[in-house]
Amino acid sequence: xxxxxxxxxxxxxxxxxxxxxxxxxxxxxxxxxxxxxxxxxxxxxxxxxxxxxxxxxxxxxxxxxxxxxxxxxxxxxxxxxxxxxxxxxxxxxxxxxxxxxxxxxxxxxxxxxxxxxxxxxxxxxxxxxxxxxxxxxxxxxxxxxxxxxxxxxxxxxxxxxxxxxxxxxxxxxxxxxxxxxxxxxxxxxxxxxxxxxxxxxxxxxxxxxxxxxxxxxxxxxxxxxxxxxxxxxxxxxxxxxxxxxxxxxxxxxxxxxxxxxxxxxxxxxxxxxxxxxxxxxxxxxxxxxxxxxxxxxxxxxxxxxxxxxxxxxxxxxxxxxxxxxxxxxxxxxxxxxxxxxxxxxxxxxxxxxxxxxxxxxxxxx
Amino acid sequence: xxxxxxxxxxxxxxxxxxxxxxxxxxxxxxxxxxxxxxxxxxxxxxxxxxxxxxxxxxxxxxxxxxxxxxxxxxxxxxxxxxxxxxxxxxxxxxxxxxxxxxxxxxxxxxxxxxxxxxxxxxxxxxxxxxxxxxxxxxxxxxxxxxxxxxxxxxxxxxxxxxxxxxxxxxxxxxxxxxxxxxxxxxxxxxxxxxxxxxxxxxxxxxxxxxxxxxxxxxxxxxxxxxxxxxxxxxxxxxxxxxxxxxxxxxxxxxxxxxxxxxxxxxxxxxxxxxxxxxxxxxxxxxxxxxxxxxxxxxxxxxxxxx
Numbered sequence: 001x002x003x004x005x006x007x008x009x010x011x012x013x014x015x016x017x018x019x020x021x022x023x024x025x026x027x028x029x030x031x032x033x034x035x036x037x038x039x040x041x042x043x044x045x046x047x048x049x050x051x052x053x054x055x056x057x058x059x060x061x062x063x064x065x066x067x068x069x070x071x072x073x074x075x076x077x078x079x080x081x082x083x084x085x086x087x088x089x090x091x092x093x094x095x096x097x098x099x100x101x102x103x104x105x106x107x108x109x110x111x112x113x114x115x116x117x118x119x120x121x122x123x124x125x126x127x128x129x130x131x132x133x134x135x136x137x138x139x140x141x142x143x144x145x146x147x148x149x150x151x152x153x154x155x156x157x158x159x160x161x162x163x164x165x166x167x168x169x170x171x172x173x174x175x176x177x178x179x180x181x182x183x184x185x186x187x188x189x190x191x192x193x194x195x196x197x198x199x200x201x202x203x204x205x206x207x208x209x210x211x212x213x214x215x216x217x218x219x220x221x222x223x224x225x226x227x228x229x230x231x232x233x234x235x236x237x238x239x240x241x242x243x244x245x246x247x248x249x250x251x252x253x254x255x256x257x258x259x260x261x262x263x264x265x266x267x268x269x270x271x272x273x274x275x276x277x278x279x280x281x282x283x284x285x286x287x288x289x290x291x292x293x294x295x296x297x298x299x300x301x302x303x304x305x306x307x308x309x310x311x312x313x314x315x316x317x318x319x320x321x322x323x324x325x326x327x328x329x330x331x332x333x334x335x336x337x338x339x340x341x342x343x344x345x346x347x348x349x350x351x352x353x354x355x356x357x358x359x360x361x362x363x364x365x
Numbered sequence: 366x367x368x369x370x371x372x373x374x375x376x377x378x379x380x381x382x383x384x385x386x387x388x389x390x391x392x393x394x395x396x397x398x399x400x401x402x403x404x405x406x407x408x409x410x411x412x413x414x415x416x417x418x419x420x421x422x423x424x425x426x427x428x429x430x431x432x433x434x435x436x437x438x439x440x441x442x443x444x445x446x447x448x449x450x451x452x453x454x455x456x457x458x459x460x461x462x463x464x465x466x467x468x469x470x471x472x473x474x475x476x477x478x479x480x481x482x483x484x485x486x487x488x489x490x491x492x493x494x495x496x497x498x499x500x501x502x503x504x505x506x507x508x509x510x511x512x513x514x515x516x517x518x519x520x521x522x523x524x525x526x527x528x529x530x531x532x533x534x535x536x537x538x539x540x541x542x543x544x545x546x547x548x549x550x551x552x553x554x555x556x557x558x559x560x561x562x563x564x565x566x567x568x569x570x571x572x573x574x575x576x577x578x579x580x581x582x583x584x585x586x587x588x589x590x591x592x593x594x595x596x597x598x599x600x601x602x603x604x605x606x607x608x609x610x611x612x613x614x615x616x617x618x619x620x621x622x623x624x625x626x627x628x629x630x631x632x633x634x635x636x637x638x639x640x641x642x643x644x645x646x647x648x649x650x651x652x653x654x655x656x657x658x659x660x661x662x663x664x665x666x667x668x669x670x671x
Contacts, residue, residue, distance in 0.1 A: 042473070042584040044480030074584060160627070191370070193626040196634055201583040202574055202590070203619075206383065210623040213375040226481065227579050234486075234580075249481055362631035 033275050035059070035267075036093035037071035038084055040100035040224075041199035047224035048198065048244040048261070049073065052099045052122075055263035062268050066275070077102025085110040089117045095274045097267065098122065100198065101167060108132055118279050120270060123169055125350060130281055135266060138287030139169070140176035140349070141317045142259035142295055143220075144324035145310050146241050147180030149257060149298070150188075150218040152306045153239045157187045160211030160219040162204060162228055163194045166364050168352045170222045175356045176324045177220055180313075182358055191216055192361045201227040212238055229255055239301070246296040257310070258296030265291060285346065289318045325349065330357035370628045376620060377504050381512050382578060384616030386411070386570040386587075388515040390594035391601070391608045392522055393566025398598055399526065400559040401539035401662035405461025406446055407567050408591025409468020414439040414568025415575035416472040419484055419582045422572075428487035432511060432572050439568020440561045442468060447557040454666050465591070473584040480583065484576050487511070511573055516609070518566070523605035535559065539660035542667040552667050567591065596645040602658035615641045 037056050041049035053071065060069050070088065075081045081103050088096055089110060095118045098107045104124035111119045111129045119129075123136045150159050159181060163170050174192060181188045191214060193207045200223075208219050208228035218239045221228045226247055232238035232254035240250065242258025266284065273279040286292035295314050298307045316322035327338030332355040338344055355363055390407050397404050417438030422431025446464050449455040490513065492506040526532040537545040538555045546552050574590070575582050593615055601607035622637040652658050 042480070044477070045583060046481050191627045191629070193623055194634060196638070199583075200588045201579045201581065201586045202588055205579045206379075206619065207623050209379070210620070210627050213372055213379070214370045214624070214627045225581075225583055227581060227583075230483070230579060230581050249483075361629050364631065364634070 032066060032068045033063075033095070033271060034068045034070070034091075034093045035271055035274075036085075036088035036091075036096040037069065038075050038081060038088070038096065038098045038100075038103060039071060039073040040075060040077060040102070042073050043071070045199055045224045046226040046245055046247060046249075047242075049099070049224060050245045051261040052097070052263055054245075055267050058264035059267040059271055062264075063271065067271060075103075079106070082106035082110055085119075086113070089114040093117060095120065095271060095279075101165075101169065118270075118274055125283075127281055127283065133270075133280075133282050133284070135282075135284040136169070137261055137292040138285060139259055139261075139293060140172045140324055141287040142293050143173040143176040144180045144317065145295055145313055146220060146257065146259070147177035148184055148313060149241075149302055149306060149310055150177065150220065150239070151181030151183070151185035152309075153256070153302065154181075154185065154188060154218045156215045156217045157185065157189060158215045158217065159188060159190050160208070160214075160216030161190055161192045162207045162211070162219065162221040162223050163192055164198050164223050165196060166194060168350060171355070171363070172349060172352045173222055174359070175352065178359055179329065179356060180324065190359055190361065194364060195223055197223065199224040201225045204228050205231050208232060209235075226250065242296050248296070251297070252299035253301040255296075255299070256301045257298045260294035260296050262292055262294050287317065288314060289320060331355070332357055332359055368628050368630070371624045374500055374503050376624055378507060379620045380613050380617045381504075381508055383620050384612040385512050385515045386573045386578065386590055387594055387597060387612040387616055388519060388609060389570030389573065390567045390591055391597040391612060392515075392519050392605065393563035393570075394594055394598050395601065395603060395605065395608055396522060396526075396535070396566075397559050397563035398663060399539045399603060399660055400535055400556045401542055401660050401665065401667075402450065402556050402560060403457050403461065403664040404443070404446055404464070404560060404563060405458060405595065406443070406464025406468065407563075407594050408587055408589070409465035410439040410442050410564045410567035411468075411571030411574075411587045411591045411594075412472040412585065413442045413468045413475075413571065415571035415587060416476045416479070416582060417568065418572025419482075419575040420475065420479055422484045422576055423479060423482055426485045428485050428576055429510075431484070431576055432569055435568040435572030436565035437568070439564040439566070439571065441564070442471075443560050443564025443567075444557075446564075447560040450666070451553045451557050451560075454668060457664055457666070469585060476582050476584060482582065484580050484582075486580075487577060509577060511569070511577065514569075519605050519609050526605065536660070539662055542662045542665070546667070546669060552669075556667075567594075570594070593641050596642055599652075600641075600645045600648050602648070602652055603660065614644075 039049045043053040056069050072084050075084050097120045099122045101123045104126050107119050107121040108126050108128040111132045119132045121134050124134050178190050195203050195207050204223045204225050205227040208231035212235045221243050229240050229250040232240045239256055240254040242255050244261050246258045246260050247255050323343045325344035327342040328340045329338040331337045414435035418431040418435030421434035422428045449460040450457050487509045489509050496502045496506045534550050538552050542552045597611045600611045625632050
């Protein structure tokens with residue numbers, strides 16, 4: 001018994017020694033910067049969370065040994081996420097990216113408790129503490145291009161739209177797509193189904209099927225899984241667009257193009273800032289021009305002239321000569337939203353809680 | 366609002382598809398509960414079946430082999446529950462919850478490399494001229510074999526429970542395990558077999574989601590259907606045909622909600638989402654007045670010496 005104990009003690013000592021040596025060997029430069037990511041879905045969702053995780057891996061590759069990244073997936077929005085963030089902060093994270101709208105209050109709550117840890121919240125607007133930044137992409141720029149293609153592609157003149165939650169970001173996307181679909185096709189109608197989830201393959205599939213049954217031959221989605229793409233493929237003659245990730249496995253048809261979220265440059269820049277000690281609170285909202293929103297390849301299923309128009313619009317949005325929300329535009333109730341030639345300012349866009357004129361649907365309250 | 370957008374034929378046909386996973390999971394659980402065992406691990410067994418079925422279907426290119434594997438996977442996981450509750454005499458509620466948590470995590474692990482893949486398609490059964498009958502054809506004769514298998518299992522369970530000696534023994538074990546034991550029936554063996562049957566059914570129900578309804582694999586894709594199945598057994602007051610009725614009602618509510626939204630009817634979705642549970646609670650209240658529906662030994666641990 002004594003022998004075993006002594007052997008165990010020796011072993012322990014050895015391990016401890018090795019561990020210390022390991023640390024000292026590393027401590028000559030600077031210590032690793034630890035970056036945490038909180039994900040709402042699975043890294044395999046093929047959409048939103050996949051795009052964030054790809055960016056995490058790109059960032060990891062960029063910095064190599066200088067950073068250590070950790071992530072937790074499938075974290076429910078609300079109090080549970082607060083626990084996950086707290087644990088990350090306690091485990092020594094220097095920078096934490098929280099990548100869903102519903103993490104807004106939890107992020108700020110945890111940030112209050114850990115003033116030395118930097119927090120970056122995606123798609124939110126609350127920065128209650130100096131160590132909280134927010135970042136988002138102008139997805140509505142991509143939606144404008146989708147709307148244009150959708151308006152041209154639909155034969156039934158019914159475009160289905162799977163919404164997640166009726167929040168400004170999603171409503172903005174619906175409006176942007178609708179405005180541009182109507183511009184090229186005055187008869188087009190939108191059918192909108194709210195799934196009340198970001199990521200639930202079965203529900204998204206059901207929603208897509210119902211839209212198709214009700215006559216939609218183009219389905220846009222603002223949810224994270226590829227289930228609507230699978231449903232469209234099954235139906236055979238339905239056009240879809242990749243959401244957040246390229247979803248190229250469904251190209252060239254049903255997926256004819258996509259909105260791709262490009263987070264990697266931002267993640268690299270912000271991690272670098274933490275390393276350099278230059279991190280400051282910012283509010284980032286970048287679009288196609290800055291490279292945060294990418295437009296996936298427009299496939300041959302789209303007629304060449306439509307593709308050319310879409311690409312021209314993309315170029316115009318990128319160089320700033322065209323804004324997707326340019327007047328004259330009315331709200332759904334007929335009141336003026338933007339006068340002739342007027343361009344929506346970011347404040348109006350950020351808080352958008354109304355449909356534009358022509359949309360035949362009611363916004364859930 | 367444009368209710369004419371809803372095609373009633375497709376709407377009702379959608380009932381069958383939405384209800385099938387529920388039918389399988391609930392009828393399996395009904396048999397388990399009829400023997401006096403409460404297995405709260407339905408969700409875990411479903412999701413395990415979903416990934417086992419998906420993986421095997423993708424590897425072998427055969428959806429039917431996938432369903433067989435799903436039944437096997439669900440049954441295997443349920444033997445863990447049988448071992449814990451029948452051999453180790455562990456608490457059934459805790460073991461069932463553990464089974465759900467384990468199943469969710471284990472399936473995510475198994476499914477790592479299957480995300481984003483497309484499973485082989487299961488063709489609809491060809492009924493020949495029957496499928497061409499207007500209205501009736503698309504509603505009743507345009508489904509895959511699993512939908513009909515689900516109906517068949519409900520009828521079989523009903524018949525076995527009502528008319529056969531095996532069904533009588535099964536019910537006896539569930540009503541009063543001490544009496545059944547005194548009569549010489551192998552209480553634990555009956556229960557273990559029922560648990561495995563329940564696991565197999567739940568597995569097939571889960572695979573129906575991953576192979577046909579969605580069809581693809583994502584983590585946690587059963588998204589609470591196992592819990593609705595548990596509520597459904599109570600709603601059905603442990604009767605096979607009421608399970609069928611309840612599954613169409615619960616599955617139909619989901620379809621109805623989506624269809625109404627698509628037609629532009631502004632309805633508070635929350636109410637429809639919670640309605641299965643509210644209905645179950647209401648049914649429970651009524652049941653508690655008669656106090657005869659639940660199997661007498663439900664949830665109680667059996668040991669021959671006590």
